[in-house]
Amino acid sequence: MPPLIRALLWASASLAIALAWIADLIPATVGSALVVALPIAMLACTPRAACRKG
DSSP: OOHHHHHHHHHHHHHHHHHHHHTTSSOHHHHHHHHHHHHHHHHHHSOHHHHHOO
């Protein structure tokens, strides 16, 4: 999967969580945990070759 598509998918997931948290569709504790955990999951799923490119 191209890096741009992967980044757009993670960004849309982060935006959806943030909007759900703001709209009180998910509890504040869950929202704050997901806002912290989602970037960690993104970094864990990123192939190391994409990080060394350059």
